[in-house]
Amino acid sequence: MKEILKIRSLKKSVRRKPILRDINLTLIEGEILGLIGPNGAGKTTLLKIISGTVMATAGSVLLTEQESGIGILPESPALLLGLSGFQNLQLLASIRRKAGELEIKEALETVGLDPAKRKAVGNYSLGMKQRLMLAQAIMEKPKLLLLDEPTNGLDPLGIIDLRQLLFRLASQGVGIIIASHLLHEIELMCHRVAIISNGTIFREVDLRSGEQQFIEISVSSHIDWNKLVQSAGKDSLRQLPSKGSPMGILNSELPGDYF
C-alpha cells in the first residue's frame, strides 16, 4: 500500500511552550486513523500543521498526493451565513477550480443535503452545517481527509451515514485522519488509533489486529478509577504507583458502554 502522508520529528512550540514534541506518523491510502487524547493534547494543532494552516517549529510533513489536495473538516463549521449551501461550495470550489457544478451537487447529495435548496446557511441546524462542511471537504475528491470532531452536531442517523461514507471513501483509497475524544466512535470508524497526550503520540493501536492490546490509562479521580475497575474487571487492570491522578495498565478492550 502506498504511503500518502509521512510525518517525521514534528515539533511545534508557541512562546517556547511545546505543543507537539517529536511526532512521527505515517498514513497509507485507504486507512482511517483516529487521533484520540484529552483536550489540549495537540490533536487539532497536528491537523492544522498537516493542512498547512499552522507552521511547524521543526520536522517535516510529506504529502505524496499533493496535487489532489487535502479535504478538511474544522472543529466548528466555517461558512458564509448569508449564502445557500450550494453557493458556499461554489465559492470554495472557485479557489482551485477542480470541482464543477456536477461535483458540488454530487457532494451535497452524498452527505444528504438537497442541492436545489435556496435556504441561507445561517438558518441551517448544526447538524446540517456539519454535513455541508463534510461536503466541502469531499467535493474536490482529495486523497487525504482531515476531520476534527466530525460527529459534532450530528444525530445518530447522521453518525451512521458518516461512518458508511468514510468506509466508502477509504475503500476508494482515501486516507482519513479523525481527531475526536469520543472513544467509542473512533473504535467503530478507525482502522488504527494514535493516542496523543502532552504533544506526544505515546501509543498506536491497530484495531484490525486481533492481538490483545495493553494501554496505559490514567483517570482524573479515584471515583473514576473505581468505575473503571467495575467496568473492565479487576483482572484486566493493574494499578501503577502514582502521586497524582490514578493510573494503570489495561490489558483488554473496555466495553463500549463505559464511555
Next chain:
Amino acid sequence: MLTNIIRLELKRLFGKKKLLVLGTLGLGLLITGIVSYLDCDTPQRTSFEAFSFATGYILPLALPLLAGLSSGDILAEDRHLGLVPLFMSRGVSPYQYISGKAIGGIVGQIFFTGGLLVILLLITFLLFPGGPILTYAADFAKGLAATNPVAYCMVLHS
C-alpha cells in the same frame, strides 16, 4: 491561484446585501450635493457642473467611510468565520491569500465607487441640461489640470 482568489473576493463583495445599503447611502449623500448645488448662485446649470459640485462637495468625506464600511472587514470576517484554514488546505499560500484579499478589496472599491459615480452622472443627465460633449471634455481637462497636473500631462502625452 491569485486570480481565482481575487475573483472570489469580488464575488463575495458584490454578493453582500450590505453593499446595496451602502450604495444607496452613498448615492443619497451625493444627491445631497446636487440639492446644495441648486441653492448656489451659478450662471450655468449643466449636468457636468452639478456632477462636479456633488462629487467635490461630498465624495472626499463619504468615500473613506463607504470604503471602510464595505470592505474594511475582509480579513477579519474570514478569521471570525474560520474560513482561513479552508483556503490554506486548498494550496493557497499566505502571500497569495493576503495579496488576493488586498487586490480584490481595492478592485472592488474601484468598481463600487465607479458604479456610484456613473449612476450619479446619469441622474444629473436627467435633471440638468447636458451641453455639448466637447464642453464636458474641456471642463474635465481644466479640472484635471488644476487638481492633478502630472496626470494631466500624462493624458496629453498619451
